[in-house]
Amino acid sequence: MRGARTILTREIVCIPFGRPSPDRTVSSSTPPWRIALSVNAPVVLRVENLRTEFGTDQGPVTSVDEVSFSLAAGETLCLVGESGSGKSVTALSIMGLLADNGRVVSGSVVFEDEDLVRLPENRLREIRGNSIAMIFQEPMTSLNPVLTIGDQLAESMILHLGLTKAQARQRVIELLDKVGIPRAPEVVDDYPHRLSGGMRQRAMIAMALSCEPKLIIADEPTTALDVTIQAQILKLMRDLSAETGTAMIFITHDLGVVAEMADRVAVMYAGQVVEQADVYTLFDEPKHPYTIALLRSIPHLSTDERLASISGSVPSLLYMPTGCRFHERCPQAMDRCVGERPELLPIAGDHDVRCWLYDEAAQPQSSGAAVPA
């Protein structure tokens, strides 16, 4: 019974049967240029061979390895994967907000001709909240409980845009109004505990938008919300990103959300990107066995089949398998997968896969993403 209810709520609210609906991008609020995107839009962010390690009692642990992707202006890239696949660490690495024991060991994060990995902290601070903003998973705890909403939203505008307190306050009210918070002139003086989770997440979105960033990184912004609120927030973010042309990295483990939001999708597994494609290709023609398994594990209302699951569990970062990191759980694993590490290689156009099954089809010369095993 429990399974059945999950299927109901998920599908009704946000999953159009597990794939992006064809009319999704032509909603009235979406400008036409957005549909033909990423063909000639300038690249905003290029992440190459990112490798992030954390110091632990058992020695350094690599949490994110060989992660590469790029993002065009106005584009929404979904990073999708299970818990612990390195999605959030990738986001925090881009922002330079890793915990004290974490650091980017190699690779680059080029944002507007600057490599964020090599920038000094004070230059990074000028970028954070200004041209790159972040929205977090937990709206209940991400706002400071002892400061008013207005104070918290005004801070970055006073800091980055040099607004006066009065100007910032006026703009906070406009922003709150824009993200659909009723009674904005009163809410500006409220403390976060007066707002519901959905309203707080709207306030967080307003905060992210406040300095008109070129890139918003949203780390599971709807995971902590109930499904109706989730649908509202997704729609809000989609409309706002369409309106402002802000590029977005949207982190989620929910393929329904991916179908709603993404222009392109990067599937992460055990700290690596294993497949990358535009959202339609990924849902229609997934190539990597992990992506295929992931898509098969979405519940469907239309069939009575048992839900498919992926056997085994995500490998521990301390004991990463040799060769392909997925080989222990892969139904199509070959001898080669145990010993040799596959690279992320393009198989067709914009479609990259990290799998030995597609070794023949791959065109190794055309991507900067590959790294010798």
Next chain:
Amino acid sequence: MASYLIRRLLIGIPVLLGVTVINFFIINLAPGSPADLYLSPTATPEDVARTEAELGLNQPIFVQYVRWLTQLLHGDLGVSFQNREPVAQLIGDRIGPTLLLMGTSLVVAYLIAIPIGIFAARRKNTAADYSVVGASFLGISVPHFFLGLAVIYLFALQFGWFPTGGMLTLGRGGGFVDRVEHLVLPVTVLATAIAANMVRYVRSSMIDAFGQDYIRTARAKGLGGFTITNKHALRNALIPVVTVIGVDLSALIGGAIVTEQIFQWPGIGLLTIQSIGSRDYSVLMGINLIAAIAVFAANLLTDVAYAVVDPRVAYA
């Protein structure tokens, strides 16, 4: 808020009444009669009985208590057994110096403890942090009487920087500088214990605050370390710290009794010790009542302060 305060004040009445009952009976459990001390060794049993009758000590304890309470309700704390001075007058003369000593100690302790606690929290698990934690452990552990004698030996006797005790130098008129010089050593003793305790509270609650999601949000906004520490983290870290102030005040009253004795500071603490020595029960009852009211007021103040620093707390 107003109705909450009124309710709290009303609850305070039975609490204070209970405190006086317990104090009264405990004091009367002490062996020996106050009359023994006011008569010469050659006094006859009749003399003792007569003195006890004069002091009202020959009546049953609960009758004595009811009489004391009736007096109190008429605004009279009674008179000292020893020298017949009104208790209210005795306490009134001594409360100023005690408030000066305790207030200064509290302010000095917090001014020291909060920055050091923040410093240690920002350098969590480094040598600097361990030194602070170690020093605070030492500060909590050292008894008042030992620290008092140690600072007197060092700074008064060896270096001669400060006087050994008292509140004024006779003949110097008791100017501001003179007061401060007399305050330094007793304040050092009292503030050490409070600051040592407070440092640990501030440190742990700052570390807790630094680990919260809203700090990550603040960093993601591009705010600098100073704003994050002193605006975002400290405001939250002070919430648990504020709750300790009430507890600190009780400890401060206990500490002041010993410290005033060591430094011959003419305050309530010294009066307490003297009254215990002379079995001056009526003075002791007055002091106990004042101390109970002070602790009660401190706790009430703490609750009010709590609502001020934490917008989520609202009293109805």
